[in-house]
Amino acid sequence: MTTRSAALIAEADAYGAHNYAPLPVVLSRGEGCFVWDVDGTRYLDALSAYSALNQGHRHPRIVAALLEQAQTLTLTSRAFHNDRMGPLLHRLAEVTGFPVALLMNTGVEAVETAFKAMRRWAYEKKGVPDGKAEVIVAEHNFHGRTIAAVSMSSDPGSFGHYGPFVPGIVKVPFGDAAAVERALTPNTAGVLVEPIQGEAGVIIPPAGYLSRLRALCSERNVLLAFDEVQTGLGRTGKWFAWQHEDARPDLLCLGKALSGGVYPVSAVCGPREVMEVFTPGSHGSTYGGNPLAAAVGLAALAVLEEEKLVERSATLGALALGRLREKLASVPLVKEVRGRGLMLAVELTKPLAHEAAVRLARDERVLCKDTHGVTLRFLPPLVTPEAVLLDGIDALVRVVRGLA
Numbered sequence: 023m024t025t026r027s028a029a030l031i032a033e034a035d036a037y038g039a040h041n042y043a044p045l046p047v048v049l050s051r052g053e054g055c056f057v058w059d060v061d062g063t064r065y066l067d068a069l070s071a072y073s074a075l076n077q078g079h080r081h082p083r084i085v086a087a088l089l090e091q092a093q094t095l096t097l098t099s100r101a102f103h104n105d106r107m108g109p110l111l112h113r114l115a116e117v118t119g120f121p122v123a124l125l126m127n128t129g130v131e132a133v134e135t136a137f138k139a140m141r142r143w144a145y146e147k148k149g150v151p152d153g154k155a156e157v158i159v160a161e162h163n164f165h166g167r168t169i170a171a172v173s174m175s176s177d178p179g180s181f182g183h184y185g186p187f188v189p190g191i192v193k194v195p196f197g198d199a200a201a202v203e204r205a206l207t208p209n210t211a212g213v214l215v216e217p218i219q220g221e222a223g224v225i226i227p228p229a230g231y232l233s234r235l236r237a238l239c240s241e242r243n244v245l246l247a248f249d250e251v252q253t254g255l256g257r258t259g260k261w262f263a264w265q266h267e268d269a270r271p272d273l274l275c276l277g278k279a280l281s282g283g284v285y286p287v288s289a290v291c292g293p294r295e296v297m298e299v300f301t302p303g304s305h306g307s308t309y310g311g312n313p314l315a316a317a318v319g320l321a322a323l324a325v326l327e328e329e330k331l332v333e334r335s336a337t338l339g340a341l342a343l344g345r346l347r348e349k350l351a352s353v354p355l356v357k358e359v360r361g362r363g364l365m366l367a368v369e370l371t372k373p374l375a376h377e378a379a380v381r382l383a384r385d386e387r388v389l390c391k392d393t394h395g396v397t398l399r400f401l402p403p404l405v406t407p408e409a410v411l412l413d414g415i416d417a418l419v420r421v422v423r424g425l426a
C-alpha cells in the first residue's frame with residue numbers, strides 16, 4: 023500500500039465510526055466495470071456495490087440525466103408535485119407489471135415500506151385484530167439495517183445489542199415452504215423473503231420454493247413480498263428473480279440498480295388493493311420521489327432495457343458459471359460453485375474467503391467480497407465485456423487454487 027492510500031485509510035479510521043471493515047483499497051475513479059485507486063491502479067469491480075452498479079460505473083446516460091436534472095430542479099418535497107416522479111412511476115408499472123409504486127430512497131426503506139403495507143393490509147383488509155399482525159421471514163436474510171430490518175435478522179452481528187426488537191416477526195428456515203406453511207396463523211399478514219439470499223452467500227432456494235410460497239399465500243390470504251433489492255433489475259438473468267419460477271409476489275421491493283449506482287432510489291411495487299392502504303400522512307420521506315432521483319431512475323431503467331443487460335446477464339452468467347464449475351470442480355477446497363445470471367458465488371470448505379478476496383485485490387486487481395468467511399461472491403456489472411469477465415473468472419480460479 024502506498025503512503026497516500028495509508029494516509030487516507032488512517033484518516034477515515036480516525037474520524038469515522040468503524041461499522042465496516044473495508045479491503046485496504048482507496049478508490050477515486052470508476053468507469054464501466056473498472057475502478058481505479060488513488061495511485062492509478064485499475065481493478066475489475068466484481069462486487070458492483072452489491073448490484074447497485076448493474077449498469078456499470080458512471081454510465082454516461084445516467085450521469086447525463088443526473089446533471090441535466092441537477093441544473094433544473096432537485097427537490098420539492100412531496101408537499102408539491104414534480105414533473106419527473108410520474109414518468110418514473112409509469113415506467114415502473116410497465117417494467118414490473120404492478121400498477122402502483124411508492125418511491126423511497128434506500129433499499130431498507132423499501133423493505134420497511136413493504137412491512138408497513140403488510141401490517142396495514144392485515145388490519146384494514148384481512149381483519150386481523152389491531153396490533154396482532156405477524157410477518158414470516160426467512161433465517162439468514164438480509165433486509166437492511168433499520169430496527170425493523172434487524173429485528174428480522176438471524177445474524178447476531180446485525181441484531182446484537184440493538185433490542186428490544188420489533189414484535190410480530192416469525193423466522194423460519196429459508197428454502198423450506200413447509201416451514202412457512204406451519205408458521206401461518208390467522209394473524210399472518212405476509213411472508214417476506216429474498217428470492218435468492220444475497221448477503222447470506224448467494225443461497226438459491228430449491229426449485230419450486232418460490233412458486234410454492236406463491237400458492238400458499240394465495241390459498242391462505244397472506245401477502246407475498248419479495249425483497250429484490252439485490253436480485254432485481256437483471257442481476258439473475260431475468261428482470262426479477264421471481265420470474266425464474268413465475269411466482270409473482272404481491273409486493274416487490276427494489277433499490278440498488280434502480281439508481282445505477284448514482285443516487286439512491288428505491289421502490290415498493292404492488293397491486294392497488296394493497297398499496298391503497300397508504301393514505302396521505304401515513305408514510306413518506308422528504309427525499310422520496312424527488313425529481314433528481316426520478317430522473318436517475320428513469321435513465322437507469324432505460325439503460326437496462328436498451329442495452330439488453332438482462333439478456334447479457336443470463337448469457338454471460340451461464341458462460342461464467344460453466345467456466346468456474348469446469349475449472350474448480352476438482353479443487354478440494356471448493357464446496358460448491360453456484361449462481362444465477364451474473365450473481366455468482368464460490369463456497370469454500372474452510373473460512374478462507376476473506377483471504378481470497380484480499381489476494382484477488384492485491385495480486386489480480388479484482389475486487390469482490392466474502393460473505394461469512396466461506397463464500398466468495400462475484401457480482402460484476404452487467405456491462406462487463408465478455409473477455410474482461412472471463413479474465414476475472416480465471417483470476418478467481420487462480421486465487422482459489424492457490425489457497426488450496
Ligand SMILES: *Cc1c(COP(=O)(O)O)cnc(C)c1O
Nearest residue numbers: 128129130164165166249251252
Ligand atoms: C442491500 C440490500 C438491502 C438494503 O439496501 P440499502 O440501500 O443498503 O438500505 C435490502 N435488501 C437486500 C436484499 C439487499 O441486498
